[in-house]
Amino acid sequence: MTTDRSRPTSRDVARAAGVSQAAVSLVLRDKWRGRVSPGKAEAVRAAARELGYRPNPAARSLRLGRTRTALLVVPALTNEFFARLHAGTARVAAEHGFGVVLYPSPEGIGPARDPFDSASAALDGVIASSMASEAPAALRADGDLPLVMLDSEPERTQAAATVNLDIADGMRQVVAHLLDLGHRRLAHIAAAVDSWTFEVRARTLAEAVRAAGCAPPLTRPSALTVADGTRAALEALAADPRPTALVCDDDLLAAGACKAARRLGLRVPEDVSVTGFDDLSLATALEPELTTVRLPAEEAGAAGMRALLAVLGVEGAGDRGGVGTGGDVSGGPAEVTTLPVALAVRGSTAPPPRTPARPGGR
Amino acid sequence: MTTDRSRPTSRDVARAAGVSQAAVSLVLRDKWRGRVSPGKAEAVRAAARELGYRPNPAARSLRLGRTRTALLVVPALTNEFFARLHAGTARVAAEHGFGVVLYPSPEGIGPARDPFDSASAALDGVIASSMASEAPAALRADGDLPLVMLDSEPERTQAAATVNLDIADGMRQVVAHLLDLGHRRLAHIAAAVDSWTFEVRARTLAEAVRAAGCAPPLTRPSALTVADGTRAALEALAADPRPTALVCDDDLLAAGACKAARRLGLRVPEDVSVTGFDDLSLATALEPELTTVRLPAEEAGAAGMRALLAVLGVEGAGDRGGVGTGGDVSGGPAEVTTLPVALAVRGSTAPPPRTPARPGGR
DNA sequence: CTGAAAGCGCTTACAG
């Protein structure tokens, strides 16, 4: 009855069910009501099941002009934050039959050089996270694909939607926590990365400290590695008077700050407090465990994919409270979703020492 | 001249260059020598460049029956080891115009339930890493796609190729290092994960210890988290006589072991040595830094993708020393590549204490 | 309610 070759096609299913190829498509896409008799519909489903039929995605893409594939652009996947982001994105995508292709952008983003490097051209949309300030412009080179930005400047909006984490609130919680403990001399171990998310951290820290009437924080930029965080923290701790708390842009930097403190014979948190950002698994692997801001990375990825699906008009996506607004994005400013964050208070923060020891110099 | 609609097609390029559509394809696929005159070839290239032509991948896939997409199946991408593996895979894939789709398999692997959940059906091959012993069988459900296994039992071979890390050698190096330092009572904090890679670690540790004439290692299984590693290590350190070294299957577990030791008032490495496996960034974020086995995850991913490309007969792939063996895999046992690993000796190991303190009990 | 046809954009035999 069936030729035993490779994958069955809709033609094979049609033959097995005794219907036309068109009927197979209508039934399996659930568009058959009033167009195919219930009996034939059931026959199609049975035949499809028995043959193990799965539609050829290439053929469908060609016909529909859509690929059910989204591109996720992140700075680096080896960072656990982005791995979590991806997990959320991929989960929601899978729920809607979408695939996610990753583009870890080491530095610049541009169109493919060779015209045949086009595996990535088969896209319905792009989700980009934590990009450098001017990166979105480059992303537009990829045609007129719908773009959703994550953790990025909301104004700079070629994006159809933006999903942000409440970074500013997180930083304010860090500062409030440290001020509550009695700290007055904060230093900032700042990620030396040109992106909106780190700009916000720096600006918010400075504002919050100023609002409290304290001296501006000593700032030391650092690459996003433990080793460079250690170096930057060593410099910060060499200042006179020495800061009593190191506010770090990231848990990796906080780990480096802890190493720096111990290298100078200072105890964390008794002699110096350290805070992180992200709440990676690293935060609770360290000792003492890090006081840090938990960022809901997976939720952000999921929300970003939902926003993209809504822009694409994919059914069942973007339902917020039952108000069917799928695809309603033409005109008007792009919508911005901001996810709340929470401070996780752990062992790396404590009141400042009563009589701070003076550093060796001068 | 050109209609200003969406993307240009090969037809548009043909019109602009004054040639047939077929000539465009031949030129851009570099199969034109002796079939198209050099002048026309150049005209095609110029027109393609000017129009920004990029071939439609869906059309190409439909025609060729191949998609230039590989599936990477890993247990969890939030583990840095697999993130690195992915980076290597994606890099090599991109060099050959391939895309990589990720399948983080929380548990089981099976065919899509719904026939229209078929985004993942557009695949040329599968790379699966560190699977449970019986998982490959399930993978075959996906049709007759070429399969490359990473970090997996080489015998169980439905796989066209296997790329392994020399896990056994790594474990032997750990044991030799600890024996050299004078340790005789080792405990094993073992990952409670049913996979070949952890079986090998357990077996090799037991063998190496026996070969040295020591008592069999006390073994405590643990989930692959810092918290559970702490619990397991607390149990191991409660034994009498107490082990002087904790051999951990993973850096996360080693971090947990360090926390357990300190919770008991024991210093690492003075009172107890701890070793890890993987050399994640966590290994040098901790203090003391972990002695651990560096696994070349990115290289493994890259080698796996190269092996898959060779099986697929993709030109330029799989060149090993210039012997063009691409695609030469029919018959014979699947080939196994084993990548060397290296012990990174750092601060978490030292000679055992002279007079080991007895634990409280009894 | 059902069937036959067109066409998405590409690549590859096949005639000239």
Place this chain on the structure above:
DNA sequence: CTGAAAGCGCTTACAG
């Protein structure tokens, strides 16, 4: 060396 045609498998108007 060049051109016209077939066909990959699907979905969607369009006639009956």
